[in-house]
Amino acid sequence: MTSAVSSSITTIRIGSRKSQLALIQTYWVKEELSKKFPNIKFEVHTMSTKGDKILDVPLAKIGDKALFTKELELGMMNREIDFAVHSLKDLPTRLPEGLGLAVISERENPADALVVHEKHKDKQIETLPKGAVIGTSSLRRLAQLRHHFPHFEFKDVRGNLNTRLAKLDSGEYDALILAAAGLGRLGMSDRIHQVIPKEISLHAVGQGALGIECLSDNEKLISLLKEAIEHPPTRDRCLAERAFLRDLEGGCQVPIGVNTEINGDQLTMTGIVASIDGTKRIQDTVTGSLSEPEKLGSELAHCLREQGAQEILDEIFATLERG
Numbered sequence: 001m002t003s004a005v006s007s008s009i010t011t012i013r014i015g016s017r018k019s020q021l022a023l024i025q026t027y028w029v030k031e032e033l034s035k036k037f038p039n040i041k042f043e044v045h046t047m048s049t050k051g052d053k054i055l056d057v058p059l060a061k062i063g064d065k066a067l068f069t070k071e072l073e074l075g076m077m078n079r080e081i082d083f084a085v086h087s088l089k090d091l092p093t094r095l096p097e098g099l100g101l102a103v104i105s106e107r108e109n110p111a112d113a114l115v116v117h118e119k120h121k122d123k124q125i126e127t128l129p130k131g132a133v134i135g136t137s138s139l140r141r142l143a144q145l146r147h148h149f150p151h152f153e154f155k156d157v158r159g160n161l162n163t164r165l166a167k168l169d170s171g172e173y174d175a176l177i178l179a180a181a182g183l184g185r186l187g188m189s190d191r192i193h194q195v196i197p198k199e200i201s202l203h204a205v206g207q208g209a210l211g212i213e214c215l216s217d218n219e220k221l222i223s224l225l226k227e228a229i230e231h232p233p234t235r236d237r238c239l240a241e242r243a244f245l246r247d248l249e250g251g252c253q254v255p256i257g258v259n260t261e262i263n264g265d266q267l268t269m270t271g272i273v274a275s276i277d278g279t280k281r282i283q284d285t286v287t288g289s290l291s292e293p294e295k296l297g298s299e300l301a302h303c304l305r306e307q308g309a310q311e312i313l314d315e316i317f318a319t320l321e322r323g
């Protein structure tokens with residue numbers, strides 16, 4: 001008996017991707033659970049996802065929202081694992097029937113970071129030279145940076161963080177834009193040359209937080225996870241962000257950015273939808289009660305739609321389909 005529903009709990013199986021970052025995140029979750037529940041045995045089971053296997057195609061062109069999660073979801077549906085740990089930003093906003101987002105962990109800095117080649121160590125993003133080659137695999141980063149810095153050359157970069165950094169250091173790129181949180185968790189905060197301010201680029205929905213997915217009816221497991229892992233302020237911010245993305249029908253790979261802030265019992269949320277060439281941008285900010293984060297996310301999505309966000313998104317989907 002390995003299910004957490006039984007009173008004779010013995011083992012709970014945690015599903016994880018195999019990348020170094022995924023394993024660091026999963027072992028952190030395992031450690032937090034083990035501290036709270038020393039009598040339960042937690043086991044890590046690793047799986048490769050499609051996103052780990054296809055490394056020669058730009059992410060946006062693969063066009064599969066469950067790129068980093070599907071194999072783990074099958075593992076839960078087949079009862080091979082009890083829950084899966086994801087980078088929340090890689091978890092689609094609509095999950096397969098029977099599965100749910102059980103808890104959200106405390107968020108690290110959700111901002112993007114500039115990482116530069118040694119020869120640019122005295123520069124900031126504002127002062128990198130014309131024609132500088134900037135590596136990013138995210139349309140969101142591309143669209144927002146191109147608007148502010150049309151004189152840079154943007155080039156796709158795939159692979160895990162170590163591979164990307166090796167490509168930067170070998171001179172293939174002048175700089176990379178990476179999530180500050182990923183670098184921090186890998187112990188490479190010293191490579192963060194500049195945190196990109198929100199006035200230049202808004203971060204991805206859910207960036208910097210972990211999301212734990214499990215069968216929606218596994219109430220015992222969900223209550224264990226809540227007790228050990230859940231961080232309510234991050235949860236509320238991320239639920240608002242995910243409602244915003246869900247209502248715009250966007251995945252991780254569309255140029256949609258957000259910023260959220262809690263002040264007392266109020267949540268303030270800024271969102272942007274941008275065209276890939278950086279010329280069209282629709283951005284707005286809403287504030288509402290922290291008690292209904294998803295309502296606020298939906299309100300912001302509606303707001304941007306009314307200002308023409310859907311046209312920008314439709315154009316992008318058509319371009320991606322044409323290849």
Ligand SMILES: NCc1[nH]cc(CCC(=O)O)c1CC(=O)O
Binds near residue numbers: 088089090207209
């Ligand atoms: N899709 C890649 C991905 N998914 C999660 C992270 C790490 C940061 C996070 O937890 O948001 C990264 C790398 C990156 O964007 O640089």
